[in-house]
Amino acid sequence: MTVLEAAPTLTERNLRLALDGGPTLIAYIDTGSHYRLVNRTHEHWFGTPVAMVEGRHMREIVGEVSWRIISPYVERALAGEAVDFEQELHFSGRKRWVRAAYTPDRDETGHVRGFVEHVIDIGEYKRAEEDLLTGRWEAEETQRATLNILEDFDEERAKLKQIQQATMNLLEDFDEERSNLQEVQKATLNLLEDMNEERNRLDETQRALLNMLEDIEVERAKAEQSKSLLESVNQELEAFSYSVSHDLRAPLRAISGFAQAVVEDYEPRLDDEGKRYLGLIQANSHKMGQLIDDLLAFSRLGRQQLIATKIDMDALAKSVFEELLTQSPTRAIHFITRTTPAAYGDKAMIRQVLTNLLANAVKFTRTRSEALIEFGNLPDAHAFRQDEKNDGVIEPGAPVAEEGETAEPILSGGGIYFVKDNGVGFDMHYVSKLFGVFQRLHDVTEFEGTGVGLALVSRIITRHGGRVWATGKEDQGATFYFTLPGREK
């Protein structure tokens, strides 16, 4: 013991202090593993007083379990090895983590006579270490958990991927659906386009229709205009006729009147030539008056409303003829009336037609010793042609108005009425002039007339929708034909 030798002044008490002063368990164990010296810390740890520990075997003190742990180290220490170890030992009913250092004690010869034991409680460190480990474990756990989570996340991701895939698939399906839909849409669009085309076509048709309507409207407007123009012309004509009837007659009356006054008041002073001249003045005034009257009748006809009724034609012809006969009571006239179909027309106007035609017949047969006048009807075109064949005089194909016009049987149900006479006839060369106003084919000194009668006939028949024409030959009679509607329109 170097220390002891170097400090001879230190007492056993001093040594004790040194032994017992710290937390370290210090003991001296001999080669027989018996405690030779223990400090107070030992007493604290094992609860056994120091006096009762020294001299006792370690096994007895530390217990069998702990002894099995430490005995190898004890042997090594007694074999001369410095041992340092950490172990968890069980003694005095509790576990204690310890760090022990066994330092062998040798004599002068180098033999091991025992060893010094230093033991410290490292429970705190261990716990700290444990905590650390636990912490690490926890960290590891966390990490693992994290990893797991990550793994889970991975799974999730995989799932997600799957879902994504599924979604993609779905989307793909959807794509198909979409393409289907697109096709449907396209088809719909095509349909719409077609419909649009249809609509365009319809629009065009509509537009065309509208244009047509517009045109019609324009035409109607034009027609309306024409109508109003016609009406205004008619009004003007009416005013004109009125004016003619009044204003043209007045001077004529004055001419006639004053000529008469001269004759009456100055007759003794006039010679025969003077009287003849005055007579001519009066005759011409009279003739002009007649012209005015006829012209008025003609113009009035255009404005007169046509009231159509059923007309018994042959009865009407008979009645007209009898009336005419009273004006020429001395004439020998053979009048033949055949039964004719009824016609539809304005009775007063048709009477005028028959009057004019029959009056002409009476007038132009004046030179005949025996006048022959016939009123009849040709029921149809066939009969008409037969008649044509039988009688070379009749040329029905040459209606009077237009020369060169082809024969056209004009049938309107009532057939063709005719007035035929054996009078002076006319030259077919002048047939076109026959129905013109103021047109005459005969010398006025031979046959009186104003040239309005046949123009009036033509106008009345035309207004009824019929046609009128004539055939004749000079000195071989004439036939006048006309058609009328056979039934009500």
Add this chain to the structure above:
Amino acid sequence: MNQDKVEIILIEDNPDDAELIKRVFKKNNLSDQFLILKDGAEALDFFSAHGKNLSYNFNHHPRVILLDLKLPKVDGIEVLRNIKMNERMKSVPVVILTSSTEERDLKNAYDLGVNSYVTKPIRHDEFASIVSQLGSYWLTVNRLST
């Protein structure tokens, strides 16, 4: 002219017609007491109580009014309407003496209460005959209300 002696009011714009009518009356020893009004406006003015002819003695009525239809300014139909609405004149017979044979004129005239409608013939012999007939009728045959 002494208006008290007026027997015939002739409303006629044509002086030739007026002269011929007067001549026929004279020739037939009817009357020469004519008052001649030359247009419709003059006629309306004459028959109006507020007109310039206030001096006219409405107590002495003419025996007949001969009225032409086609008159300047105001036509004969309007004059007729005016006469027939005039309390003092409506009892005077009105004879329309006109060239017009228009049915429209005849209807209008009769609707307004004309007493006679006569068309002037163009031939003077016919005209003279008619004028003479109507003169003798209205001046000698017809009786007036007093």
